[in-house]
Amino acid sequence: MPCVPQTPLGPLVSRDLRPAPPVLFSRPVDRVWLMMLFTKKKSRSRAAHEATAAPLKATVSFIAMGTMMRFCAYGAQAQRFLENAEATTVELDRLLSVFSPHSEVSQLNEADGAWIELSAHTAAVLSEACDYSAQTDGTYDLAIGTLVNLWSASKQAGVVPTPEDIAQALAPCSYRTIERDEQGRFRLLNGARVDLGGIGKGYAADVLCAQARQAGVSAALFSLGTSSVGAWGEKPDGSPWKVGLKTATTADIATYGTVCLRDRFLSSSGDWEQCFVKGGRRYHHILDKSSGYPADTGLRSVAVIADSGAQSEAYSTALFVMGLDDALAFYRQRGDFEAVFLTSDRQVIATPKISTSFEFTGEDMGYHLLPYNY
Protein backbone atom coordinates (compact mmCIF):
# COMPACT_ATOMS: atom_id res chain seq x y z
CA MET A 1 0.00 0.00 0.00
CA PRO A 2 1.47 3.34 -0.98
CA CYS A 3 2.43 5.36 2.00
CA VAL A 4 1.26 8.94 2.08
CA PRO A 5 3.40 10.79 4.57
CA GLN A 6 1.48 11.95 7.61
CA THR A 7 3.40 15.14 8.12
CA PRO A 8 1.93 17.40 5.44
CA LEU A 9 -1.50 16.75 6.83
CA GLY A 10 -0.75 17.09 10.52
CA PRO A 11 -0.09 20.76 11.14
CA LEU A 12 -2.70 21.91 8.65
CA VAL A 13 -5.62 20.10 10.24
CA SER A 14 -7.12 22.12 13.01
CA ARG A 15 -7.25 20.64 16.47
CA ASP A 16 -11.01 20.26 16.35
CA LEU A 17 -10.81 17.85 13.42
CA ARG A 18 -8.13 15.67 14.90
CA PRO A 19 -10.24 13.62 17.34
CA ALA A 20 -11.92 11.90 14.36
CA PRO A 21 -10.98 8.19 14.31
CA PRO A 22 -7.80 7.50 12.34
CA VAL A 23 -9.53 5.06 9.96
CA LEU A 24 -11.46 8.01 8.58
CA PHE A 25 -8.51 9.64 6.84
CA SER A 26 -6.35 6.53 6.42
CA ARG A 27 -7.21 5.77 2.81
CA PRO A 28 -4.94 7.49 0.32
CA VAL A 29 -7.91 8.78 -1.64
CA ASP A 30 -9.24 10.51 1.44
CA ARG A 31 -5.88 12.01 2.18
CA VAL A 32 -5.51 13.34 -1.32
CA TRP A 33 -8.81 15.12 -1.13
CA LEU A 34 -8.09 16.40 2.31
CA MET A 35 -4.68 17.64 1.31
CA MET A 36 -6.17 19.41 -1.69
CA LEU A 37 -8.77 20.92 0.52
CA PHE A 38 -6.36 22.08 3.17
CA THR A 39 -3.44 23.11 1.05
CA LYS A 40 -5.44 25.12 -1.45
CA LYS A 41 -5.89 27.74 1.20
CA LYS A 42 -4.35 27.23 4.60
CA SER A 43 -7.01 29.21 6.38
CA ARG A 44 -9.61 26.62 5.44
CA SER A 45 -8.66 24.52 8.42
CA ARG A 46 -9.67 27.43 10.61
CA ALA A 47 -12.78 28.09 8.56
CA ALA A 48 -13.72 24.42 8.89
CA HIS A 49 -13.56 24.38 12.65
CA GLU A 50 -15.63 27.51 12.88
CA ALA A 51 -18.08 26.04 10.40
CA THR A 52 -20.79 25.35 12.96
CA ALA A 53 -20.89 29.11 13.46
CA ALA A 54 -19.79 30.78 10.22
CA PRO A 55 -17.68 33.87 11.03
CA LEU A 56 -20.09 36.76 11.28
CA LYS A 57 -18.84 40.31 11.17
CA ALA A 58 -20.22 42.95 13.47
CA THR A 59 -19.27 46.63 13.66
CA VAL A 60 -20.00 49.50 15.99
CA SER A 61 -19.16 53.22 15.85
CA PHE A 62 -19.68 55.76 18.57
CA ILE A 63 -18.21 58.88 20.13
CA ALA A 64 -16.23 58.52 23.35
CA MET A 65 -13.02 59.99 24.78
CA GLY A 66 -13.65 63.05 22.63
CA THR A 67 -13.21 61.14 19.39
CA MET A 68 -14.78 58.52 17.17
CA MET A 69 -14.49 54.85 18.02
CA ARG A 70 -14.84 52.19 15.33
CA PHE A 71 -14.77 48.56 16.44
CA CYS A 72 -15.26 45.46 14.37
CA ALA A 73 -15.25 41.79 15.37
CA TYR A 74 -15.75 38.35 13.86
CA GLY A 75 -17.37 35.33 15.44
CA ALA A 76 -20.73 34.03 16.61
CA GLN A 77 -20.57 36.24 19.72
CA ALA A 78 -19.23 39.30 17.87
CA GLN A 79 -22.32 41.49 18.10
CA ARG A 80 -22.90 40.97 21.80
CA PHE A 81 -19.18 41.34 22.44
CA LEU A 82 -19.10 44.74 20.70
CA GLU A 83 -22.04 45.97 22.75
CA ASN A 84 -20.05 45.11 25.87
CA ALA A 85 -16.91 46.68 24.37
CA GLU A 86 -18.78 49.94 23.78
CA ALA A 87 -20.04 49.93 27.36
CA THR A 88 -16.50 49.30 28.65
CA THR A 89 -15.11 52.20 26.60
CA VAL A 90 -17.82 54.59 27.80
CA GLU A 91 -17.14 53.50 31.39
CA LEU A 92 -13.38 54.09 31.01
CA ASP A 93 -14.12 57.53 29.53
CA ARG A 94 -16.31 58.28 32.55
CA LEU A 95 -13.44 57.41 34.90
CA LEU A 96 -10.50 58.98 33.04
CA SER A 97 -11.80 62.10 31.27
CA VAL A 98 -10.44 65.44 32.42
CA PHE A 99 -13.36 67.10 30.62
CA SER A 100 -15.93 65.63 32.98
CA PRO A 101 -15.83 67.29 36.42
CA HIS A 102 -17.14 64.09 38.00
CA SER A 103 -14.52 61.71 36.65
CA GLU A 104 -12.11 60.08 39.08
CA VAL A 105 -9.22 61.87 37.41
CA SER A 106 -10.96 65.25 37.88
CA GLN A 107 -11.58 64.37 41.54
CA LEU A 108 -7.87 63.64 41.94
CA ASN A 109 -6.95 66.90 40.17
CA GLU A 110 -9.32 68.93 42.36
CA ALA A 111 -8.35 67.22 45.63
CA ASP A 112 -5.74 69.86 46.46
CA GLY A 113 -3.15 67.30 47.52
CA ALA A 114 -5.47 65.06 49.55
CA TRP A 115 -5.34 61.27 49.25
CA ILE A 116 -8.01 59.93 46.88
CA GLU A 117 -9.28 56.38 46.60
CA LEU A 118 -9.62 55.26 42.99
CA SER A 119 -11.16 52.35 41.09
CA ALA A 120 -8.91 49.54 39.83
CA HIS A 121 -8.89 50.85 36.23
CA THR A 122 -7.96 54.43 37.15
CA ALA A 123 -5.25 53.25 39.53
CA ALA A 124 -3.87 50.90 36.85
CA VAL A 125 -3.69 53.65 34.18
CA LEU A 126 -2.03 56.05 36.61
CA SER A 127 0.56 53.45 37.65
CA GLU A 128 1.34 52.52 34.05
CA ALA A 129 1.51 56.18 33.04
CA CYS A 130 3.97 56.88 35.89
CA ASP A 131 6.14 53.96 34.72
CA TYR A 132 6.25 55.21 31.12
CA SER A 133 6.94 58.78 32.30
CA ALA A 134 9.94 57.51 34.26
CA GLN A 135 11.15 55.23 31.43
CA THR A 136 11.03 58.09 28.91
CA ASP A 137 12.60 60.54 31.34
CA GLY A 138 9.54 62.78 31.25
CA THR A 139 9.38 63.24 27.47
CA TYR A 140 6.01 61.61 28.03
CA ASP A 141 4.63 62.91 31.32
CA LEU A 142 1.11 62.37 32.65
CA ALA A 143 1.44 65.26 35.13
CA ILE A 144 1.46 67.85 32.35
CA GLY A 145 -2.15 68.96 32.98
CA THR A 146 -1.43 72.59 33.89
CA LEU A 147 0.54 73.13 30.65
CA VAL A 148 -2.13 71.37 28.55
CA ASN A 149 -4.82 73.57 30.10
CA LEU A 150 -2.82 76.73 29.34
CA TRP A 151 -2.37 75.81 25.67
CA SER A 152 -6.00 74.70 25.29
CA ALA A 153 -7.18 78.06 26.60
CA SER A 154 -4.71 79.82 24.27
CA LYS A 155 -5.98 77.86 21.27
CA GLN A 156 -9.56 78.73 22.17
CA ALA A 157 -8.67 82.43 22.43
CA GLY A 158 -6.38 82.33 19.38
CA VAL A 159 -3.41 83.79 21.27
CA VAL A 160 0.03 82.45 22.14
CA PRO A 161 0.69 82.25 25.90
CA THR A 162 3.34 84.55 27.37
CA PRO A 163 6.68 83.12 28.59
CA GLU A 164 5.60 84.00 32.16
CA ASP A 165 2.36 82.04 31.81
CA ILE A 166 4.31 79.11 30.43
CA ALA A 167 6.89 79.17 33.23
CA GLN A 168 4.10 79.22 35.81
CA ALA A 169 2.20 76.36 34.17
CA LEU A 170 5.38 74.31 33.81
CA ALA A 171 6.42 74.49 37.47
CA PRO A 172 4.45 71.46 38.80
CA CYS A 173 4.73 69.38 35.58
CA SER A 174 6.44 66.21 36.77
CA TYR A 175 5.33 62.63 37.34
CA ARG A 176 7.37 62.84 40.56
CA THR A 177 4.57 64.92 42.09
CA ILE A 178 2.33 61.83 42.08
CA GLU A 179 2.32 59.67 45.19
CA ARG A 180 0.68 56.34 45.90
CA ASP A 181 0.22 54.97 49.44
CA GLU A 182 0.08 51.37 50.67
CA GLN A 183 -3.72 51.28 50.42
CA GLY A 184 -3.50 52.16 46.73
CA ARG A 185 -4.69 55.74 47.16
CA PHE A 186 -3.19 58.57 45.08
CA ARG A 187 -2.38 62.22 45.67
CA LEU A 188 -0.86 65.08 43.67
CA LEU A 189 1.64 67.52 45.13
CA ASN A 190 2.66 71.09 44.17
CA GLY A 191 -0.66 71.81 42.43
CA ALA A 192 0.13 69.32 39.67
CA ARG A 193 -2.64 67.99 37.43
CA VAL A 194 -2.67 64.74 35.53
CA ASP A 195 -3.92 64.43 31.96
CA LEU A 196 -4.47 60.91 30.67
CA GLY A 197 -5.16 62.09 27.10
CA GLY A 198 -1.83 60.58 26.02
CA ILE A 199 -2.48 57.09 27.36
CA GLY A 200 -6.21 56.52 28.00
CA LYS A 201 -7.13 55.27 24.52
CA GLY A 202 -4.15 52.92 24.44
CA TYR A 203 -5.11 51.57 27.86
CA ALA A 204 -8.70 51.09 26.63
CA ALA A 205 -7.33 49.13 23.64
CA ASP A 206 -5.50 46.83 26.09
CA VAL A 207 -8.67 46.24 28.09
CA LEU A 208 -10.76 45.61 24.95
CA CYS A 209 -8.29 43.11 23.45
CA ALA A 210 -8.17 41.22 26.76
CA GLN A 211 -11.98 41.10 26.73
CA ALA A 212 -11.99 39.82 23.15
CA ARG A 213 -9.65 37.00 24.17
CA GLN A 214 -11.88 36.07 27.13
CA ALA A 215 -15.08 36.28 25.08
CA GLY A 216 -13.73 33.84 22.52
CA VAL A 217 -14.06 36.31 19.66
CA SER A 218 -11.93 35.01 16.76
CA ALA A 219 -10.77 38.45 15.61
CA ALA A 220 -11.38 42.08 16.52
CA LEU A 221 -10.06 45.48 15.50
CA PHE A 222 -10.42 48.48 17.79
CA SER A 223 -9.82 51.92 16.33
CA LEU A 224 -9.85 54.52 19.09
CA GLY A 225 -10.01 57.87 17.41
CA THR A 226 -6.98 59.44 15.86
CA SER A 227 -4.40 57.81 18.10
CA SER A 228 -4.66 54.14 18.98
CA VAL A 229 -5.44 50.85 17.26
CA GLY A 230 -5.72 47.47 18.96
CA ALA A 231 -5.67 44.35 16.75
CA TRP A 232 -6.75 41.02 18.18
CA GLY A 233 -6.33 37.75 16.24
CA GLU A 234 -6.43 37.61 12.48
CA LYS A 235 -9.17 37.99 9.90
CA PRO A 236 -11.17 34.88 8.89
CA ASP A 237 -9.13 34.53 5.68
CA GLY A 238 -6.02 34.16 7.85
CA SER A 239 -4.55 37.55 7.00
CA PRO A 240 -3.43 40.05 9.64
CA TRP A 241 -5.17 43.38 10.24
CA LYS A 242 -3.81 46.12 8.01
CA VAL A 243 -3.37 49.64 9.37
CA GLY A 244 -2.69 52.60 7.06
CA LEU A 245 -0.27 55.31 8.18
CA LYS A 246 -1.47 58.76 7.20
CA THR A 247 0.63 61.49 5.63
CA ALA A 248 1.13 64.68 7.60
CA THR A 249 -1.74 66.78 6.28
CA THR A 250 -5.23 67.51 7.50
CA ALA A 251 -7.08 67.49 4.21
CA ASP A 252 -6.21 64.40 2.25
CA ILE A 253 -6.31 60.85 3.44
CA ALA A 254 -3.28 59.60 1.51
CA THR A 255 -1.25 56.94 3.29
CA TYR A 256 2.51 56.54 2.99
CA GLY A 257 2.60 52.98 4.29
CA THR A 258 0.80 50.12 5.93
CA VAL A 259 1.60 48.02 8.99
CA CYS A 260 0.26 44.49 9.50
CA LEU A 261 -0.84 43.75 13.06
CA ARG A 262 -1.66 40.50 14.83
CA ASP A 263 -2.32 40.65 18.58
CA ARG A 264 -0.51 43.99 18.75
CA PHE A 265 -1.15 47.68 19.21
CA LEU A 266 -0.29 50.74 17.18
CA SER A 267 -0.48 54.35 18.29
CA SER A 268 0.48 57.42 16.32
CA SER A 269 1.26 61.00 17.25
CA GLY A 270 1.12 63.64 14.53
CA ASP A 271 1.56 67.39 14.65
CA TRP A 272 -1.33 68.22 12.26
CA GLU A 273 -4.00 67.39 14.80
CA GLN A 274 -5.57 70.04 17.00
CA CYS A 275 -3.26 72.80 15.88
CA PHE A 276 -3.76 76.52 15.48
CA VAL A 277 -1.88 79.16 13.49
CA LYS A 278 -0.79 82.49 14.95
CA GLY A 279 1.67 84.97 13.47
CA GLY A 280 2.51 82.56 10.63
CA ARG A 281 3.52 79.83 13.07
CA ARG A 282 1.67 76.61 13.69
CA TYR A 283 1.12 75.45 17.26
CA HIS A 284 0.15 71.80 17.72
CA HIS A 285 -0.91 69.71 20.70
CA ILE A 286 2.22 67.63 21.46
CA LEU A 287 3.91 69.64 24.17
CA ASP A 288 7.59 69.50 25.09
CA LYS A 289 8.03 69.80 28.84
CA SER A 290 11.63 70.98 28.48
CA SER A 291 10.54 74.16 26.66
CA GLY A 292 6.86 74.50 27.50
CA TYR A 293 6.08 74.86 23.78
CA PRO A 294 4.81 72.38 21.16
CA ALA A 295 7.64 69.97 20.31
CA ASP A 296 9.72 71.10 17.35
CA THR A 297 12.15 68.31 16.55
CA GLY A 298 11.80 67.79 12.81
CA LEU A 299 9.30 64.96 13.13
CA ARG A 300 5.80 65.12 11.67
CA SER A 301 4.52 61.79 12.88
CA VAL A 302 5.58 58.77 14.92
CA ALA A 303 3.79 55.42 14.95
CA VAL A 304 4.72 52.99 17.73
CA ILE A 305 3.91 49.27 17.58
CA ALA A 306 4.04 47.35 20.86
CA ASP A 307 2.50 44.50 22.85
CA SER A 308 0.73 47.05 25.06
CA GLY A 309 -1.61 49.76 23.86
CA ALA A 310 -0.87 52.03 26.82
CA GLN A 311 2.87 51.70 26.18
CA SER A 312 2.51 52.36 22.44
CA GLU A 313 0.45 55.52 23.05
CA ALA A 314 2.73 56.93 25.75
CA TYR A 315 5.84 56.12 23.73
CA SER A 316 4.47 57.69 20.53
CA THR A 317 4.31 61.04 22.37
CA ALA A 318 7.71 60.51 23.98
CA LEU A 319 9.49 59.62 20.70
CA PHE A 320 7.89 62.61 18.97
CA VAL A 321 9.24 64.92 21.68
CA MET A 322 12.70 63.25 21.67
CA GLY A 323 13.24 63.75 17.94
CA LEU A 324 14.60 61.12 15.57
CA ASP A 325 18.15 60.65 16.87
CA ASP A 326 17.24 60.41 20.55
CA ALA A 327 14.24 58.25 19.69
CA LEU A 328 16.44 55.75 17.83
CA ALA A 329 18.90 55.71 20.73
CA PHE A 330 15.96 55.04 23.08
CA TYR A 331 14.82 52.25 20.76
CA ARG A 332 18.23 50.57 20.87
CA GLN A 333 18.30 50.88 24.64
CA ARG A 334 14.85 49.38 25.29
CA GLY A 335 14.10 47.06 22.39
CA ASP A 336 10.52 46.32 23.50
CA PHE A 337 8.69 48.23 20.75
CA GLU A 338 8.96 49.10 17.06
CA ALA A 339 8.38 52.45 15.38
CA VAL A 340 7.90 54.22 12.05
CA PHE A 341 8.97 57.87 11.80
CA LEU A 342 7.90 60.54 9.29
CA THR A 343 10.17 63.59 9.20
CA SER A 344 9.35 67.13 8.10
CA ASP A 345 11.60 66.64 5.03
CA ARG A 346 9.35 63.78 3.87
CA GLN A 347 11.58 60.94 4.93
CA VAL A 348 10.36 57.69 6.44
CA ILE A 349 12.42 55.50 8.78
CA ALA A 350 11.25 52.16 10.18
CA THR A 351 12.95 50.21 12.97
CA PRO A 352 14.44 46.89 11.78
CA LYS A 353 12.07 44.35 13.31
CA ILE A 354 8.95 46.04 11.95
CA SER A 355 10.31 46.11 8.38
CA THR A 356 8.79 42.69 7.60
CA SER A 357 5.25 43.90 8.39
CA PHE A 358 5.71 47.52 7.24
CA GLU A 359 5.07 48.29 3.60
CA PHE A 360 6.20 51.67 2.28
CA THR A 361 3.84 53.11 -0.34
CA GLY A 362 4.71 56.81 -0.30
CA GLU A 363 7.14 56.91 -3.23
CA ASP A 364 4.62 58.41 -5.68
CA MET A 365 3.87 61.23 -3.26
CA GLY A 366 7.51 62.26 -2.91
CA TYR A 367 8.29 60.46 0.33
CA HIS A 368 11.59 58.59 0.71
CA LEU A 369 12.25 55.49 2.71
CA LEU A 370 15.59 55.77 4.51
CA PRO A 371 17.45 52.70 5.75
CA TYR A 372 17.40 52.28 9.54
CA ASN A 373 21.13 53.07 9.81
CA TYR A 374 20.78 56.17 7.64
Place this chain on the structure above:
Amino acid sequence: MMHDVTVKTRSKNVGTQETPTGAGTGRTSGAGTGLYQLTTRRKAGLHQGPSRRNISLKSQAISIILSVVFMVVMLVGCKDTTREVTLRDGTFSGFSSEDDTAAYGEVTVTIQDNKITDCRFVTWQADGSIKDIDYGKVNGVVANQDYYDKAQLAVEAMKQYAQQLVQAQDLEGVDVIAGATIAYNQFNEAVDAALAEAKK
Protein backbone atom coordinates in the same frame (compact mmCIF):
# COMPACT_ATOMS: atom_id res chain seq x y z
CA MET B 1 -38.51 67.33 3.87
CA MET B 2 -35.66 65.19 2.71
CA HIS B 3 -33.74 65.57 5.91
CA ASP B 4 -36.57 64.08 7.94
CA VAL B 5 -36.63 61.02 5.73
CA THR B 6 -32.90 60.43 6.15
CA VAL B 7 -33.18 60.68 9.90
CA LYS B 8 -35.83 57.98 9.94
CA THR B 9 -33.81 55.51 7.91
CA ARG B 10 -30.61 56.24 9.73
CA SER B 11 -29.63 53.81 12.42
CA LYS B 12 -26.64 53.30 14.62
CA ASN B 13 -24.47 50.69 13.03
CA VAL B 14 -24.50 48.31 15.99
CA GLY B 15 -24.62 44.72 14.92
CA THR B 16 -24.55 45.05 11.17
CA GLN B 17 -23.86 41.50 10.17
CA GLU B 18 -22.39 40.24 6.98
CA THR B 19 -20.16 37.47 5.77
CA PRO B 20 -16.52 38.45 6.22
CA THR B 21 -15.36 39.39 2.73
CA GLY B 22 -18.34 38.59 0.59
CA ALA B 23 -19.52 35.54 -1.24
CA GLY B 24 -16.14 33.87 -1.77
CA THR B 25 -15.30 33.40 1.88
CA GLY B 26 -18.86 32.54 2.75
CA ARG B 27 -18.68 29.65 0.32
CA THR B 28 -15.43 28.49 1.88
CA SER B 29 -16.99 28.08 5.29
CA GLY B 30 -19.89 26.30 3.60
CA ALA B 31 -17.45 23.68 2.37
CA GLY B 32 -16.25 23.31 5.92
CA THR B 33 -19.77 22.64 7.14
CA GLY B 34 -20.24 19.91 4.55
CA LEU B 35 -17.04 18.17 5.57
CA TYR B 36 -17.90 18.34 9.24
CA GLN B 37 -21.37 16.86 8.81
CA LEU B 38 -20.22 14.07 6.49
CA THR B 39 -17.44 12.95 8.76
CA THR B 40 -19.79 12.97 11.73
CA ARG B 41 -22.35 10.83 9.94
CA ARG B 42 -19.65 8.48 8.79
CA LYS B 43 -18.42 8.13 12.32
CA ALA B 44 -21.92 7.13 13.43
CA GLY B 45 -22.15 4.56 10.63
CA LEU B 46 -18.89 2.97 11.69
CA HIS B 47 -20.10 2.29 15.17
CA GLN B 48 -23.27 0.61 13.94
CA GLY B 49 -21.58 -1.48 11.26
CA PRO B 50 -21.48 -5.28 11.95
CA SER B 51 -18.20 -6.35 10.28
CA ARG B 52 -14.89 -4.87 9.10
CA ARG B 53 -15.59 -5.99 5.53
CA ASN B 54 -18.82 -4.02 5.57
CA ILE B 55 -17.01 -1.02 7.02
CA SER B 56 -14.45 -1.11 4.23
CA LEU B 57 -17.17 -1.16 1.56
CA LYS B 58 -18.99 1.64 3.30
CA SER B 59 -15.87 3.74 3.63
CA GLN B 60 -15.12 3.20 -0.06
CA ALA B 61 -18.59 4.37 -0.99
CA ILE B 62 -18.32 7.31 1.32
CA SER B 63 -14.90 8.21 -0.06
CA ILE B 64 -16.45 8.47 -3.50
CA ILE B 65 -19.31 10.58 -2.19
CA LEU B 66 -16.81 12.80 -0.37
CA SER B 67 -14.76 13.13 -3.55
CA VAL B 68 -17.77 14.19 -5.60
CA VAL B 69 -18.82 16.67 -2.93
CA PHE B 70 -15.32 18.18 -2.81
CA MET B 71 -15.16 18.43 -6.60
CA VAL B 72 -18.44 20.31 -6.72
CA VAL B 73 -17.40 22.54 -3.86
CA MET B 74 -14.06 23.36 -5.45
CA LEU B 75 -15.61 24.08 -8.83
CA VAL B 76 -18.04 26.46 -7.19
CA GLY B 77 -15.12 27.92 -5.26
CA CYS B 78 -13.12 28.55 -8.44
CA LYS B 79 -16.06 30.26 -10.08
CA ASP B 80 -16.39 32.49 -7.03
CA THR B 81 -12.82 33.73 -6.99
CA THR B 82 -13.09 35.04 -10.54
CA ARG B 83 -16.43 36.72 -9.90
CA GLU B 84 -15.56 38.16 -6.49
CA VAL B 85 -18.14 40.24 -4.68
CA THR B 86 -21.11 41.27 -6.75
CA LEU B 87 -22.62 44.70 -6.30
CA ARG B 88 -26.10 45.33 -7.63
CA ASP B 89 -26.61 48.08 -10.20
CA GLY B 90 -28.26 51.16 -8.75
CA THR B 91 -27.80 53.98 -6.25
CA PHE B 92 -27.31 53.13 -2.59
CA SER B 93 -27.03 55.29 0.52
CA GLY B 94 -25.33 54.68 3.81
CA PHE B 95 -25.10 56.70 6.99
CA SER B 96 -22.52 57.12 9.70
CA SER B 97 -23.12 57.54 13.39
CA GLU B 98 -23.16 61.03 14.87
CA ASP B 99 -20.09 62.91 16.02
CA ASP B 100 -19.86 65.04 19.18
CA THR B 101 -21.78 67.88 17.49
CA ALA B 102 -24.55 65.47 16.40
CA ALA B 103 -23.43 65.76 12.76
CA TYR B 104 -23.43 62.61 10.64
CA GLY B 105 -22.21 61.60 7.20
CA GLU B 106 -24.28 60.35 4.27
CA VAL B 107 -22.64 58.52 1.38
CA THR B 108 -24.44 57.84 -1.89
CA VAL B 109 -22.75 55.43 -4.28
CA THR B 110 -23.81 54.59 -7.81
CA ILE B 111 -22.99 51.07 -8.98
CA GLN B 112 -22.83 49.96 -12.59
CA ASP B 113 -21.42 46.62 -13.79
CA ASN B 114 -20.04 45.82 -10.34
CA LYS B 115 -18.12 49.12 -10.24
CA ILE B 116 -18.50 52.27 -8.18
CA THR B 117 -19.10 54.89 -10.88
CA ASP B 118 -20.05 57.79 -8.61
CA CYS B 119 -19.76 58.66 -4.94
CA ARG B 120 -21.12 61.62 -3.03
CA PHE B 121 -20.42 62.43 0.61
CA VAL B 122 -22.23 65.06 2.63
CA THR B 123 -22.25 65.79 6.33
CA TRP B 124 -25.58 66.74 7.87
CA GLN B 125 -25.32 69.10 10.83
CA ALA B 126 -27.61 69.14 13.85
CA ASP B 127 -29.56 72.14 12.47
CA GLY B 128 -30.44 70.20 9.29
CA SER B 129 -27.98 71.99 6.99
CA ILE B 130 -25.08 70.33 5.18
CA LYS B 131 -21.42 71.31 5.44
CA ASP B 132 -20.83 73.30 2.23
CA ILE B 133 -19.46 76.70 1.15
CA ASP B 134 -21.17 78.25 4.22
CA TYR B 135 -19.51 75.86 6.67
CA GLY B 136 -17.25 77.84 9.00
CA LYS B 137 -19.25 81.08 8.68
CA VAL B 138 -20.87 82.58 11.75
CA ASN B 139 -24.39 83.91 11.09
CA GLY B 140 -23.70 83.88 7.35
CA VAL B 141 -20.42 85.84 7.42
CA VAL B 142 -16.76 84.89 7.69
CA ALA B 143 -16.06 86.01 11.25
CA ASN B 144 -12.64 84.40 11.53
CA GLN B 145 -10.67 83.73 8.33
CA ASP B 146 -8.47 81.05 9.90
CA TYR B 147 -11.51 79.18 11.25
CA TYR B 148 -13.35 79.49 7.94
CA ASP B 149 -10.31 78.30 5.94
CA LYS B 150 -9.98 75.26 8.16
CA ALA B 151 -13.67 74.46 7.81
CA GLN B 152 -13.46 74.75 4.03
CA LEU B 153 -10.41 72.49 4.01
CA ALA B 154 -12.60 69.88 5.67
CA VAL B 155 -15.31 70.36 3.02
CA GLU B 156 -12.67 69.97 0.29
CA ALA B 157 -11.37 66.82 2.02
CA MET B 158 -14.86 65.30 1.98
CA LYS B 159 -15.00 65.73 -1.80
CA GLN B 160 -11.57 64.11 -2.11
CA TYR B 161 -12.61 61.08 -0.08
CA ALA B 162 -15.49 60.49 -2.49
CA GLN B 163 -13.31 60.96 -5.60
CA GLN B 164 -10.63 58.64 -4.22
CA LEU B 165 -13.20 55.91 -3.64
CA VAL B 166 -14.32 56.08 -7.28
CA GLN B 167 -10.69 55.95 -8.45
CA ALA B 168 -9.46 53.22 -6.12
CA GLN B 169 -12.79 51.28 -5.92
CA ASP B 170 -12.04 50.40 -2.30
CA LEU B 171 -10.97 52.15 0.88
CA GLU B 172 -7.18 52.12 0.42
CA GLY B 173 -7.07 48.35 0.92
CA VAL B 174 -6.56 48.77 4.67
CA ASP B 175 -8.78 47.93 7.63
CA VAL B 176 -8.20 51.23 9.38
CA ILE B 177 -6.11 54.39 8.97
CA ALA B 178 -4.26 55.49 12.08
CA GLY B 179 -4.54 59.23 12.61
CA ALA B 180 -7.57 59.68 10.37
CA THR B 181 -10.06 62.43 11.19
CA ILE B 182 -13.57 61.94 12.52
CA ALA B 183 -14.90 63.06 9.11
CA TYR B 184 -12.92 60.31 7.37
CA ASN B 185 -14.15 57.73 9.87
CA GLN B 186 -17.71 58.85 9.24
CA PHE B 187 -17.10 58.56 5.49
CA ASN B 188 -15.68 55.08 5.96
CA GLU B 189 -18.60 53.95 8.06
CA ALA B 190 -21.16 55.34 5.60
CA VAL B 191 -19.38 53.69 2.63
CA ASP B 192 -19.48 50.34 4.42
CA ALA B 193 -23.20 50.77 5.01
CA ALA B 194 -23.90 51.81 1.40
CA LEU B 195 -21.89 48.92 -0.09
CA ALA B 196 -23.59 46.48 2.28
CA GLU B 197 -26.89 47.63 0.73
CA ALA B 198 -25.46 47.07 -2.75
CA LYS B 199 -24.39 43.53 -1.84
CA LYS B 200 -27.85 42.46 -0.61
